[in-house]
Amino acid sequence: MAQVVGFIGLGIMGRPMAKNLLKAGYPLVVHSRSQGPVQELVGAGAKAASTPRDVAAQSDVVILMLPNSPDVELVALGHDGLIEGAKRGQLLADMSTISPLVSQKVGKALAAKGVRMLDAPVSGGEKGAIDAALSIMVGGEKADFEAALPIFQAMGKTITHLGPLGAGGFTKLANQIIVAVNLTALGEALTLARKAGLDRALTLKALGGGLAGSKCLEQKTPNYVGGTYNPGFKIDLHFKDLGLIMESSRALGVPLPCTAVVQELFNAMRVKGKGGLDHSGVITLLEELAGVPEKS
Numbered sequence: 001m002a003q004v005v006g007f008i009g010l011g012i013m014g015r016p017m018a019k020n021l022l023k024a025g026y027p028l029v030v031h032s033r034s035q036g037p038v039q040e041l042v043g044a045g046a047k048a049a050s051t052p053r054d055v056a057a058q059s060d061v062v063i064l065m066l067p068n069s070p071d072v073e074l075v076a077l078g079h080d081g082l083i084e085g086a087k088r089g090q091l092l093a094d095m096s097t098i099s100p101l102v103s104q105k106v107g108k109a110l111a112a113k114g115v116r117m118l119d120a121p122v123s124g125g126e127k128g129a130i131d132a133a134l135s136i137m138v139g140g141e142k143a144d145f146e147a148a149l150p151i152f153q154a155m156g157k158t159i160t161h162l163g164p165l166g167a168g169g170f171t172k173l174a175n176q177i178i179v180a181v182n183l184t185a186l187g188e189a190l191t192l193a194r195k196a197g198l199d200r201a202l203t204l205k206a207l208g209g210g211l212a213g214s215k216c217l218e219q220k221t222p223n224y225v226g227g228t229y230n231p232g233f234k235i236d237l238h239f240k241d242l243g244l245i246m247e248s249s250r251a252l253g254v255p256l257p258c259t260a261v262v263q264e265l266f267n268a269m270r271v272k273g274k275g276g277l278d279h280s281g282v283i284t285l286l287e288e289l290a291g292v293p294e295k296s
Contacts, residue, residue, distance in 0.1 A: 002026050005151060006059030008052055008075055009096070010037035012231065013122070014065035016129040017095070017155045022046060024154035029058045052076070056085030061151060062092045068240055069098040076106045088114030093148055095136070097121045097176070097237075099244050100169030103139070107165045116144045119165055121172035122156065123179070126232035127219055133157045137175070139167030173248055176241040180262045180279065182216045187283030190224055191290045201225050220280040229281030236275035239266040 002025055007018045010032035018041055022028050028046040031054070032038050042048050049055040052075045056062055062082060066072050072094055076082045082092065092115055094103060100119065107117035118140035128134045134156035138145050145161040152159045162171050189212075193203045204221050207213065223229050242263040249256045269275060269285055277284070287293070 003060040003151070004029060004058060006031070006049070006055035006062040007046075007065070008032065008055055008062065009065035009067075009071075010034065010041065011065065011067070012126050012233070013129045015040070016126070017063075017065060017122075017134075018046070019044060020129075020132045020155050021151070026151065026154065029055050031055050051080040052082045053080045053085035056082040056087070056090065060090065061148065062090065063151075064092070064094045064096055066094075066096040066098075067237065068096075069102040069244075072096055072098050072106060073102060077109055082115075083110060083113060086110065086113045086115045090115045091144060091148060092117045093120045093151070094118070095120045095122055097172050097241055097244070098169065099247070100139075100166035100173075103169050104166045107140075116141065117165060118144055118148060119168040120148075120152065121168055123172065123175045124156070125219060129155070135175075136160070137162055137168040137171040139163055139169065139171075140165045170248070173241065173245045176238065177245055177256065177259050179216060180238055180242060180266065181258055182214055183220070183280050184262045184265060184282055184286075186214075186217060186220070186224075186280070187286045190283060191286045191292060194287070194292050195290055216280075220278075223278060223280045224283065229277040229284065231276060231278045233279050234275065235266055235269045235277050235279050235281060238279040239263070239270055239275065242266060 004027045005021055006029045008031045010018060015037045018030060022045055029049050030038055030041045030046045031049045031052060038048050064072055103119040110117055118138055120136050120138045122134040122136050124134040132155055135158040136152050136156040138161050142161060162168055204224060208217050245259060265282055269282060
């Protein structure tokens with residue numbers, strides 16, 4: 001019989017990830033602050049739980065997909081949290097992007113209850129979540145990784161064990177540097193091309209066929225061509241990740257000059273009330289600075 005999987009956090013990424021677990025045949029217990037996605041999953045065959053504690057009490061493996069470090073701490077260690085319903089031998093896979101130091105803190109607290117933990121943040125955006133094509137970056141004990149691998153395979157394609165607990169989080173922060181800088185570079189390049197009178201769709205086609213091509217360019221082309229930036233991953237969330245990156249860089253003594261500039265551009269987007277846009281929407285700030293219209 002398949003392990004019962006608990007899933008907490010049914011946002012833009014979590015909802016399709018949970019749906020893919022149902023499609024793979026896993027019995028699913030779900031909990032989220034918003035009841036709409038919970039009811040949607042229940043309609044697809046999942047069972048609802050009223051608290052994280054209830055999720056833990058009913059599950060063999062628990063997955064978290066939450067916005068930030070404080071959310072994970074609260075769900076895992078707070079009142080009615082996972083720790084209160086935990087069972088010895090249970091496995092927690094936190095797929096959120098949070099501080100690796102917080103992952104280690106939570107893991108230590110849960111270990112006292114006999115709960116094993118993996119940090120397993122993901123990359124691939126909403127499309128990757130929907131297509132079960134995520135890159136999953138995992139830290140924790142190798143045996144725990146191997147135990148969770150079939151579950152990860154229902155949600156992702158590139159699944160890598162990177163080292164002890166926290167290693168997944170540090171890898172995801174490195175990923176988020178590349179994505180944020182890439183999207184900003186794309187924004188600058190496409191703004192330059194527009195100001196020169198070039199057609200945006202043709203420009204993207206040409207760039208995508210050479211060394212400048214990237215997953216970012218490929219996935220975000222519809223946004224750039226349509227001039228619409230509905231969130232697959234919000235500016236607000238990427239700005240949060242940039243804060244974690246800079247915090248870690250200072251702790252480790254790693255100067256990140258390009259990332260620091262990008263962080264301020266993302267901050268400017270939030271100040272302008274555009275934090276809810278997709279992170280590719282940073283181009284709208286660059287277009288405004290250059291005095292060109294947003295839409296192609």
